[in-house]
Amino acid sequence: MTGRTGGDLVIETLTALGASTVFGIPGQHALGLFDALSRSRLRYVSSRVENNAAFAADGYSRATGEVGVLFLSTGPGALTSLAGLQEAYSTAVPMLVVASQIPLSGLGARRKGMLHQLDDQKASAQNVTKAQFSVHHPSGIPSAIQDAWAESVTVPQGPVWVEVPQDVLLGEVLVPPVQDALAVPYDHPPRAELVEESVRWLAASDRTAIVAGGGVRRSTHDAQHHLRRVAELLDAPVVCTPGGNTAFPWEHPLSLGSWVEDRHVTDLLEDAEVLLVVGSSLGEVTSNYFTLVPRGRLIQVDAEPRVLESNFPTLGVRADAGQALSALADALTDALPDALPESQAAAPAWHGRTAAQAVAAVNARVAARLDEQDLGRERRFMADLRAAVPAGMQTYWDMTIAAYWGWNCWDARSGQFHSAQGAGGLGYAFPAAIGGALGAGERTLAVAGDGSAMYSIAELAAAVQHGADVTWLIVDDGGYGILREYMEGAFGQATATELHRPDFVALARSFGVPAEEVAVDQVGPALGRTLERKGPAVVVVRTLLRMWSPTHLD
Template identity: 55%
Template sequence: ALQEAASASAPVLAISSQIPTAGLGGGRHGYLHELPDQAASFRGVVKSVHTVRTQSQIPSAIAAAWKSALTVPHGPVWVEIPQDVLLAQTSLPVVTAVDATPDELVPRPELTALAAELLSNAARPAIIAGGGVVRADASGKLLRLAEKLNAPVVTTFGGKGAFPWEHPLSLQSWLEDRHTTNFLEDADVLLVVGSGLGELSSNYHTFKPRGRVIQIEADLGKVEANHPALGIHADARPALQALLETVSERPDETAPQRVRALLARVADRIASQELTLEQDVLASVRRALPAGSPSCWDMTILAYWAWSAFDPRGANTMHSAQGAGGLGYGFPAALGAAAADPSRPVLAVSGDGGALYSIAELATARQYGLNVTWLIVDDGGYGILREYMTDA
């Protein structure tokens, strides 16, 4: 779970117990579950580790951990509290408030000024919108910038919902289609917002841009990690606002026509391969799911189709395990979404193999009356493994 949160840049606060304080420091006291360094087991998958040694340290440790998790790039954090600290009586008053205001990551103005100049003078600009746009709640700013530049927009699988699916400038999410890859490679200026252009966002690293790339990314380690670019280390929201204030209006009546032509080529490719059944299933799911309702997708073939073909109808409504890729994600994630907002129905989608990982959570759903519908796609076998072996 923490690895998935790290891969998806999701802020998660994990609190665990620890052996008594006398055993900390790598000694061998023989406590149950004793490890020489428990925190070391988590450092590779969390932003920060916080070890509490006294009760008075707990509020500050929790506040520091939350601030770390919520400061971009978002991610999971780990707090461990020794057993004797948890069990001891305390005279400390109840904590009524914790200040965990995250630090803001704003762009350097000279970089956004250069980016605005490049975009304003581009002949064929295009935009790749990643999960960073969704996490920054910057979909509105992205829409206004795309319309001001008349720039077609494709959303990554983590950025689904960042741009309206049926908008005349929407390339939707067909990132695994070579026609889309060709379209993006042909852009003379490509703006990448909130994406590191990893494996899934680059058509398995076959994407080779020929024009100038501008990359806005909150995770410094991902800036220019896969392609040379004008790298702007910033959160998507203030960076898009800075561009909105500095780019020039760019008329281009051909942009919607080029988008329609690209989507038509994608549709023709799918029809020629007799793959319309998967799209029909997703269309049925879309009709049944109310707009604005969350959907949580396990690692299953229908979910892989949904990454490209499903219209989420809003940002932050479609969730899937794209980072760690762990089976069993869908149903527990849906339960969490339903608990957070009981007013909306939630859909979970799993395969017949992945569903068994979390089948026991049906009891949790029943116990708390959570409004979750679970769609289990039964193809009579472990379909993706069967496909791999058939193609081997």
Template identity: 60%
Template sequence: MGGSAPRNGGDLVTETLTALGAGVAFGIPGQHALGLFDALRRAPELRFVSSRVENNAAFAADGHARLTGEVTPLLVSTGPGALLTLASLQESRAAGAPVLVISSQIPRAGLGGGRHGYLHELPEQSASFANVTKSAVTVRHASQIPSALAEAWRTAAAAPAGPVLVEIPQDVLLEPTVVPPVTDVDAMPAPLAPRAEMVDEAARLLDEARRPVVLAGGGVSRSGGQKALLELAEALQAPVATTFGGKDAFPWEHPLSLQSWIEDRHTTDYLEGADVLLVVGSGLGELSSNYHTFAPKGRVVQVEADLGKLEANVPALGIHGDAALTLAALAERVSPRDRNPEVAAEVAGVKARVAKRLVGQDLAAEQTLLASVRAALPDDAPSFWDMTVLAYWAWSAWDPRDGQMHSAQGSGGLGYGFPAALGAAATGRGPVLAVSGDGGAMYSIAELATARQHDLDVTWLIVDDGGYGILREYMQGAFGEATHTELTRPDFVALAASFGVPATLTSPERVEEDLAVALSEPGPSVVVLPMHVGLFAATHLDG
């Protein structure tokens, strides 16, 4: 290398990430991590997107990981920087987003009960990540970096996917290394194939079923199992409902599609009436089981990559396996049935009853708003939704078409939509939509600077109802009035403009046109809609 500075631990990190296939990383620099960030200067093939707050950087990595299905690096510093990512990583863990967190650490002399008094020091930093990552590893020598990162990468990608942590002490990142440039690392995780006898038994039950039905969850989408699910459903003539996390698992307008009205008792009752219900890629948690009111009358076959979720909520024939691999195996084994118009008529009947119930709730403005947003967004563009009332509508009613819909319903934290959309936009694939309420928007308003600095193609729709709209609805319903839900907020249009981000104040009548114009212009933009959005009564039966 002539007179150039010797390579160090930081270079091993960037070389390993590049060799594993990373093209972009997210994060924020910090004192103990300077050796890593200096190495980024020597790694032009690894693009770095710098956020303003670590939790938003983690959301950005999550959004990128969900859109691409690829492990996405998140680079943060010791102590406060690392800890700020925890709430975001809880969402990534719940939603199966493969984020590789690389955090710095205090020097090795302070680890394991050694010296004390270092800046950002924690007694055991990795212990804080135990509940939100699949694994946590501390590197103590530069030569360990390539293997540690490669193993963490495979762990993050392996079904069920999720975040992992590798922490590297400050002196390890800075120390010179004689390890040659990293090129030979394995990024491929071992496939989680189902056991053959379990697939055979599930195929037998489905073949013998008179009314088989499928509930498809996020595991189908994450595994790329959509094609296999379509083949299986058509072979069985089985209606398919999707969970909120698996909205693109099955074609929305297919004659067998029950869509995503799984909080509605009409849909729940239909699922319960199946003599064999195939639940694939879902743990049947609170939202997917209509708040644990779901009580199947027939046999349940559950396919789940997360072993701890098998039969956790409903007794079933539990198959531990990757959703795509299991669906493909089932599609090969079941006996195809003739197309049955009676099944399509049943599905249409369920959706008609759901629509009739909504008509009786005086919610035309909300339905029109969601339709306007859908019409403005190109069919193949992804959308990212914060925990806001309009997102609750979208969970059930949004047609993802050829794009993807992602939200924070995994763990339910605020502030997800905009930074996650920025992470998705870092792929350069075209416009991305983010949707927030005014309360959630304040969690990530600083990321307008990130959007402008990196010229990320995100249009941010902020629905301003003057407070925490969901909490207002819940408190009024439970206690008769809401407390501490009303918020002072900024002039979002002027604030966005101060960052150099074009912004528009819109109305329900103009929102489709204004959103379409904003989405058609490259770079970041903001559209603010002052409007109170009401919730629908999800579980109420009214004939």
């Protein structure tokens, strides 16, 4: 090929939109795309499995705030990525996926027997992406990429799918080089009448509580600052969901941390006269597995219309979390008397307690409940991790017992807590942490169980190849620990949860990765040693962690 191709148009448009890094794996129909990549300034990060490439692009986006770009090949490659895209879609992570397709002559099943052919590849992505685009002519490539980028960064953010046939990627083009591209997200401020009605409810409430979800963290409109303004104006306790972990400072006297799975916290939320839910669907985990039964009125703010009132009757406010919180804070400042915050702080509105006293009492009851159970190993383990991990480090967690603890008790401080709680698939942590490390240029931590680690063990090669500064902590309990505990609790015995234990240290070293196995009480020093290295490192702890027993209703 001597001239510019459709693949060049893809690369030029991405570069003009501000992309700097792409993730993915080549394939036969995508060769024109990767050939064009070789002529660009874009950094390419290869993975060994497409699902993990999607996780890596997701982790990159979460760490940098940029759009994660993913290149996929046709058929099996595209399908293998879908579980990773489901996590990004359910957690509102902005990504742009460029997938190849069979040649135009084979689209619509007019010609059977083509390698990698699917009857409708785009339909396969429909459940795990915000929108899907197909390009049939080179001149349509820049507009499709630009529109997809704008869609991906519009709240609720998420992955968007663009597919381009093989011959369109390879064909020479007359379109001049793309020099500029603009993708502006659609704005979603709250409607004025909804703000006014919300303020009427909130101003009249003596006991308001706030649930802060992932939408607060994902907002680009300073939502965390405005959340604190609203909480302090209303003297309202705040609990963060797993996705919203770090949205509100844990050391604040109104903070309930992230103990959404604790019945004492659920009791307080039920007792609120008004429950303000921002950036959360009040789904399974946040509603304490649908045991939450609010007795007061609910206001729900979310950028995704289908989330509103999906689980509870609410006053639904379709808006970006930051814009809504800013509007509420401004309106409340005007609506509330100047002395109200101080008088509220001194008023025993929570059954003889101020809001701060009520929060302190709930936090004490949570700690007391844990004290009553034999959880010394688990609590020491989490405390040792927290002490060893720098305050600003980005951490990525697989669906493992340690992550279930982390959802509730991990204070991310000035870093961020990322987990696969959106879709709940296995194998997220390590490839996502690779993407995060390469994006942020800093060491990240991945926490996995032995079951989930096997989903992404091949990415040790990618971590070495790209020099990713990632510490991978593998908690090896010989099986699918959380499923084992669920089954033993429900049926008295576990079935199909036990796994053959590989030698993770030897596996890591075979890739050239420094690795060691340590006792559970030595995890802190072991993690500390990895901070002094460059490149990936693995720490293995063989131990059985258990979940806490929840407080049940009488």
